[in-house]
Amino acid sequence: MTSAFAKDAEQRIQAAKAESNPMLQKWTGPYEGVPPWDKMKPDLFPGAFAAAMDELRKEVHAVRDNPAPATFKNVNEAMQLTGGTIDRLFSLWGVQQSNESNGDVQTIDREWSPKIAAFYDELFLDPKLFQRHKAVYDKRQSLGLTPAQIRIVERDYQSFVRQGALLDVAQKAKVSEINQQLSVAFSDFSSKVLADEEKWIVIDSKADLAGLPDSFVASLKAAADERKLPGKWVVVNTRSSVQPVLSNATNRALREKVWRAFVGRGDNGDASDTNATIATILKLRAERAKLLGFKNHAWFRMDDTMAKDPARATDLMMRVWPAAVARVKEEVADMQAIADAEARKGEGAKITIEPWDYRFYAEKVRKAKYDLDEGEIKPYLELNNMVSAAFYAAGRLYDLDFKENTGEVPVFNPDVRTFVVTDRRDGSNVGLFYLDNFARNGKRSGAWMTTYRSQQGLGGARNVLASNNNNFVKGAPGEPVLISLDDATTLFHEFGHAIHGFLQDVYYPALGGTPRDFVEYPSQVNENWLLTRDVLDKYAKHYKTGEPMPQALVDKIEKSSTFNQGFATVEYLSSAILDMKLHDRDTPVTDPKAFEKATLAEIGMPKEMVMRHRLPQFNHLFSSDAYSAGYYSYLWSETMDADTWAAFEETGNVWDKATADRFRKVLLSTGNETDRAEAYRAFRGRDPDVKALLKKRGFPVN
Template sequence: MKDQIILAGKASGVAVLLALASCTSSQTPQTQDTQVTTQQQQAVETNPLLQEWTGPYGGVPAFDKMNLADLKPAMEKAMALNLAEIEKIANNTQPATFENTIEEMERAGKELNRVFTYYGIWSSNVSTPEFRTIQQEMAPKISEFNSKISQNEKLFQRIKVVYDNAQKNPLPADQQRVVELVYKGFEMEGANLSPEQKQRYAAINKELSTLYTKFSNNILADEEKYVVYFTKDQLSGLPESFVKAAAKAAADRGKEGQYAVTNTRSSMDQFLTYSDERALREKVWKNYYSRADNNDENDNKQNIVDILKLRRERVQLMGYDNYAQWRLQDRMAKTPEAAMDLMMAVWPSAIARAKEEVADMQQLANKTSKTKITIEPWDYRYYAEKVRQQKYDLNSDEVKQYLELGNLTQAIFFTAGELFNFNFTPVPEGSVPVFHEDVKVWEVTDKTTGDHIGLWYLDPFARQGKRSGAWATTYRAHTTFDGKKTVLSSNNSNFVKPAPGEPVLVSWDDAETFFHEFGHALHFLASNVKYPTLNSGVRDYTEFQSQLLERWLSTDKVINQFLKHYKTGEPMPKELVAKIEKASTFNQGFATTEFLASALMDMHFHLADPNNLDPDKFEKETLSKLGMPKEIVMRHRSPHFGHVFSGEGYATGYYGYLWADVLTSDASEAFAEAPGGFYDAEVAARLVKYLFAPRNSMDPADAYRQFRGRDAKIDALMRDRGFPVPGQQGKK
């Protein structure tokens, strides 16, 4: 996930301010342009964040020159530069054409895109209190900036002329798609509103931008603030690799001789899975799931209410009943009803399976626990692991010995080579600037021709100032517009950094996530589009490509070549592989329920009346009505649901992971049925041609039909999760 305001300037370079404060009414348009160019060119030449990227590989970001003092002036100058470009387009006296309007918009904003790359790094990877102060100050300015583009009446009328003409006389397919995406984007942002409505719309966006920043920073503050320390006599059950990493985490925080569980998912998840200390598990669990819900200065409950009220008011200005109707119109689901139907088709099977899992765990706890306990949420992972060992003789820590980060990195490179014909070569250290010493960089080339495709940056470890989770981003997207631009892509993880000389061993789930996020990077690298706008994504579709890539982790070629014991170098034994396959549907009740609970709450929040809403009460009551098992909590509880409330990218769109899962399961069966299996050359070629390379130059539903020969069905998803297939209950 990326913040919406970061993405705003990257899709097509059209995020600009309407007017420059330095211009006066006595100046002619030509004089304005000349003065702005002179003033701003000086800023570009002196501020490193504005300067054109130089060096090898088509130019690279100057991450080694990042100075926070340069950020605010760079952003202000970049917005002003972009303004001048857009004003020139809007005031062109020639009849509007694709070339003089849409193409010029695609061309605009180069300086802004560069600055937002650095802004994104500060926001996600190396945040500091000083940056957050600037972020809070700039958020409303960026919102005003975006509103004044989407509400530029002259600009929109020119876009509308091009759009209307294209409806009568269609342009070449890629140009037609760009026009439709640009027009729809302006329309959805209120371009057809009255002047009074536009004014209120812009004011709402400005308020929201501040709230999104507060929401995000409150989560990060609680992740940094709440750390659980424990001592040597409390290590029972914990793997050696985690103990060493926990010792380092404590030492880094001035607690030499102790051990620390940081308030991030990777650290929490491991501790809850293995620690025998039930009281500590409860403390760690409560720390994590109460982030931004502690009734203090970092509490997000009121922010949720304010965000929901403003979102509803804004879409009602355009005639929609609720935010979900507005948001989903350009997604694959199209309507909130369709998204809810999909989720509710899976939900009953998920909670039924979860109840079976709890029963198994309770039975085991009754036999093994020294004191009588009832399974609580902080027990779920712990006893699930015990049941896994009992039912399948599968020990997650044993599996981790074969999942070493360096080998996994080679595994994703191998997969990219087999499917995409890509080759990854480490760049010489120091030849490409990085923003932290942990970051490594690889050059990506075509295996056959040797042609340069781009760079791939990896920032693997958790640290203070880095937001939790895993994500992918792109610093420069592929286009052939105004000359070919090669890709600068990145993956970001939060693996627990090991003690010096120790291996990075990860769980099977974390290994799948590593493949998942690399799928996003491959989507960037495989792009074959002309126009920048076509690199934009449809949220419930772009998760599909990344989720699909997870399937290659469990293929024979990857297992036999790269899943090697970190000490002996021996490949994962076939017996262990068989156990993993046999247990593949184990704990699907938990996994599906915790995800779906978040997705359903996302939708329910945006369909409800936000007036007099108590977020905690609403969350509890809604989940109770849905039959949520008390032993499971939402994957992202509302006060720290950053996907939904720290921006708008996933708002009413968190269901998209399930929509993407339907496509993933269905597409996986296309590979499984092919003669060459998951490495079948013909199916792989279709995969690249229709599902990766086009990005958003084709309608996603059409692209999938081109790949599969039909629409996706839910059947494969239900089979994958071990749930009953609709219409086949009782059949043998």
């Protein structure tokens, strides 16, 4: 069937260019204006793209063609005041792509991504615009600028250079062509992975679900009912649905089936296979990096990071890797011993631990070593209570208050909840928080934070519109949603990103945001308060009895805090190491599948487990450039996180307000106003100590 979006592109552009297009309008309503989610429709975007690009082109050309001598105010500052309409539009489009996608959205994305890429290249490879910036850059030390303004001038200039401003006409055209081709490849990759994630695993017999908690079985039944599969149960091919099966299902064949579906996303030799797409992306990235004067894509991507050099990132990863692999061997030995004992007793077949057994037998080891299993913990982790717990911690540490106002403002899906955010110190509005917790068709997997509007002072103070997006499995009607400790940690992690956004206090938007290898740091720090006694007492209450989590259970959790850290570390690090090896090389990989296999063998990947993100489904790397040659940043950030948590612990009170205020003032609120390594040293008095990370994970500290 021919899509409505296959009509002539120019007709669609003209039809939707009208001023009445709600995707182009300034946001109205309370809280300084809110996105018109209730008016968002895919067919409104093509015309809106064209109109918004035309408006931005005029704004940028006004800066470029200003006859007055170039100054910070009429160049660097003026550029920061452009693009209001297109920024709002892309906030809407990002949600349409990630939270509410469908075939028409994917068609539009594939058509318009290269056009948008070409448009930005047209603007920012313009030699006249670059010369205006260069004029300010060349005389920056004599203009009486503040340190923040000089930082903007230097970063703006370097950004132009990184994009190709110093290239000749032919080279610029080639870079633009590559950027357009990459945008199509990114769109293709995302669509293919999403297609595989929407292939459910259907279970015909309830007996096959033995070992799974009743509440989770009910959610699988609800998922089947939603898909009009009466009398069936459905495991959705996303992490939050798959992991409970791998941890609890006694049916080994089911575990293997679910595991293979999950780790095989994008790697099935069919229309959704991503391997050829990955090879295309790698070839284009390598070609672009060399054109821009960089050794390879890793050097290109790391030019504006804390690590700077791929070798520094690799060195950190390889300092941790051997200890993590050694710990996995110990974990596997413990699991195999239990499996062998069960076989001897006739309680199970004789098996060798395979990847689909790891989580299942790890739970048995946890039970044996610490008298603890996930089934004991989940009844205390009801989703709504955990949301309240995250709000409580943010209030106590940073004076943020969250009050639900769902129903007052438009949302893009009925499941989305909204909260007004205020500063308790003076009652001022900080912004609005959107919470989209549940998995559904058309929503990409994983968990992420998005800012729809960021804080800035230039052009008039703006509040913040931020969201958290998760993929928890919705419970059966009337049943509570119980989440795992891992899911609760994810919730606190993503909320840490939101806190970072709400606390930003910069004047120039050019100094908002942070380097890629800093951005995960505040979110990882926030995870630490989840298991504090105060939070557990107030919010970890049994969903049936209302009793708080008993101290005996908390003690067992704390004693087991380093349990299975070999698995967790190797699962993540293998993905990060492959990312760097994939991009820090002279010639691009042409066979991603063979490269993955060979490289894992080279670094000694344990055969009993797989990467957290195999290459064929690694959205961080291949749905955009964002985390490419940057997945190491979680470990880089966690090194600062562990050292920061130690700073709180050293006070004798992890809620110490003086430390929290200093953390907020020096690191959380300052965006990128100063070099982030210098800012960390100002907070801690020194560089972060990797020993804190090793200690936290229970690895030997040399």
